[in-house]
Amino acid sequence: MEWEFKKGVPIYMQIIEKMEMDLLSGKYKPGDKLPSVRDMAMEAGVNPNTMQKAFSEMERSGLIYTERTAGRFVTTDHGRISALKSELSVKYLDELFETLHSLGFTDSEILSAVKEKCEGEE
């Protein structure tokens, strides 16, 4: 998949965001080995140190782990992955509310709009 970056947002954050989506969508499965920093950097067209920084952050947050000689792997802790799922859902809901509030919607209006949408899809 092509990597595309937004302007004005640090690249390592965007890499983490994309990797998190890839983990949840199943592109990378628990226990999968990740490509090397350099290969990933080349694929994404970014500086290897930036890719390294993204990996280090993800390691710190427990999404991936390093085995000293074998490389980097996706966590096998399913609890961690479902926690990520709820973290992201909170984040996207926050963004949605922020946008709708700035358009002048109240919480109850948002709620009824969401209900309407769900019913429309059923």
Added chain:
Amino acid sequence: MALLELRQVSKRYGNKSALDCVDLQLEEGRIVGLLGPNGSGKTTLIKLANGLLRTSNGAILIDGKEPSPETKSIVSYLPDKDSLPDWMKVDDIINYYVDFFADFDVDRAKEMLGSLNIDSKMKLGKMSKGTREKVRLILAMARKSKIYFLDEPIAGVDPAARDYILKTIISNYEPNALVIISTHLIADVENVLDEAVFLREGHVVLHQNVQELIEEKGKSLDGYFREVFAC
């Protein structure tokens, strides 16, 4: 210790000052963008480091030593102007580089040529400008150097070739090397840079980690550059 160090470096051409009391230290393992408008001193700085010009004042140190044949053996330099002879074939120029540079990796050069579908039997004079640029970059990146100076490596090639050139740089520099890329095409290089050095009228006006700068200013390096150098 810094791989490249400038101490109070000034360079004047007649009474025109090209660099004025520049202090700069660049460490190994980084890709650094030397950025600034035309005439800000980028090429002068690179030529001083390569011993093609001498400082009017101050000292420039490569791995602790003044520019000399010894420092040239650890520095790979892609000049802004193409001076390769038209009559040479790619193979000829590779042999020429092998004679000059003990750290030139023929296999790596051939691999890069192959992946770009460049025919090594072709004369340089018969090539398009973009292909020549790629050959020049391959020659510079096929050395296992401590410092790479790339003066405008992506000017004059199309966007697809730019991407390829940047990927070639990322995947071929030695991990502990210092890569210095001079350009005014900032949007194209900002994702590959560790640090940015902004030059204006011979002064360093900014030297910062690029990701930190983006986080701090909330805008792209290109956007910030346009703001700093707005006319």
